[in-house]
Amino acid sequence: MWSGPTEVAEAVARLRAGGLVAFPTETVYGLGADALNAAAVRRVFDVKGRPSTNPLIVHVTGPEMARTVAAEWPREAEQLAAAFWPGPLTLVLPRRRVVPDEVTGGGSTVAVRCPDHRLTLDLLEAFGGPLVGPSANPSGRISPTTAAHVREAFTPEQVYVLDGGPCTGGIESTVVKLGDPVRVLREGLITPEAIASVLGRMPERGSSSATHTLESPGQLASHYAPVTSTLLVDVSEVASRLAEVPRGVVLSHRPVDVSPPHRLLPMPTDARAYASALYAAMREADRLGADCILIVRPEAAGTPEERSVWNAVVDRLTRAATPGS
Numbered sequence: 001m002w003s004g005p006t007e008v009a010e011a012v013a014r015l016r017a018g019g020l021v022a023f024p025t026e027t028v029y030g031l032g033a034d035a036l037n038a039a040a041v042r043r044v045f046d047v048k049g050r051p052s053t054n055p056l057i058v059h060v061t062g063p064e065m066a067r068t069v070a071a072e073w074p075r076e077a078e079q080l081a082a083a084f085w086p087g088p089l090t091l092v093l094p095r096r097r098v099v100p101d102e103v104t105g106g107g108s109t110v111a112v113r114c115p116d117h118r119l120t121l122d123l124l125e126a127f128g129g130p131l132v133g134p135s136a137n138p139s140g141r142i143s144p145t146t147a148a149h150v151r152e153a154f155t156p157e158q159v160y161v162l163d164g165g166p167c168t169g170g171i172e173s174t175v176v177k178l179g180d181p182v183r184v185l186r187e188g189l190i191t192p193e194a195i196a197s198v199l200g201r202m203p204e205r206g207s208s209s210a211t212h213t214l215e216s217p218g219q220l221a222s223h224y225a226p227v228t229s230t231l232l233v234d235v236s237e238v239a240s241r242l243a244e245v246p247r248g249v250v251l252s253h254r255p256v257d258v259s260p261p262h263r264l265l266p267m268p269t270d271a272r273a274y275a276s277a278l279y280a281a282m283r284e285a286d287r288l289g290a291d292c293i294l295i296v297r298p299e300a301a302g303t304p305e306e307r308s309v310w311n312a313v314v315d316r317l318t319r320a321a322t323p324g325s
């Protein structure tokens, strides 16, 4: 059942006491804490098991609150916020000193975003200040898209959970670093094409180069990963891969023959619908306790905009399938 004003009031009390509150957004659930309380932020790292060098996104009600943590608010930030906030776009800007080092990983920048979910906007307004919010999952694992996913990972003592229903977007926000050039550090549902239509120039796509990893330390190769060993395959490889294991699970957006004891979890053929369904499907695949998960690699097809959404999806699939998770 959706949380209401009573739960929001309880959440605010927990946050004021330095506690942790999971909140819904349009992308995935976030693990919230008072962004200006260093001890509360350290608790977020503790319960997630997150490396302290990986900085957190600060959630705000809009540009006004963003400027309390960002030292600069250039015209391009104003333009992007006007176009996409509330929404799945995170802006990386020079930080103010008031932001604890714990939030920024000790770096000189801070990441800000205004989430598009009524319940969480109510929470931010009632709390009256910025909240950190990494995805509410143990570090390296699949991001939660329902309140139940969060409750599976944390005890009620550790984390108070606000339930705002399933997340519609399904993958984490696009992270953009402003400056020259503007760079996409993490792909998401706000595409480079959409950003270019506002700024009048195409942002650079982040690569998996060493500099990129340093710039957005969260972009470790292995991430968003199921426990079951996971492979990204072509549709033509499915039969031979399944022949190698007693029981496999296949996630496919294309027709493919899968017979018992193997299982097929059909995926949507539309890029945004695929993104929305992805993490819940990976969790279901994991729950089936098979010997392996095979994910049929989507080909980036369609309009440039659709191709960019597929690229964001394939980015998450590649991380889910990286060995050594």
Ligand code: TXA
Residues within 6 Å of the ligand: 025, 027, 028, 029, 030, 031, 054, 055, 056, 057, 088, 090, 092, 104, 107, 109, 110, 111, 115, 133, 134, 135, 136, 171, 172, 173, 174, 175, 185, 186, 215, 216, 217, 218, 219
């Ligand atoms: O959709 C989302 O962004 C979700 C919801 C809850 O808002 N949050 C989320 O947070 O995905 P997290 O902590 O799982 O991912 C934050 C990403 C990481 O890749 C991190 O490295 C990057 O943002 N990041 C945070 N601060 C940064 C900074 N100052 N400079 C560069 N990258 C930063």
Ligand code: MG
Residues within 6 Å of the ligand: 134, 135, 143
């Ligand atoms: Mg995360």
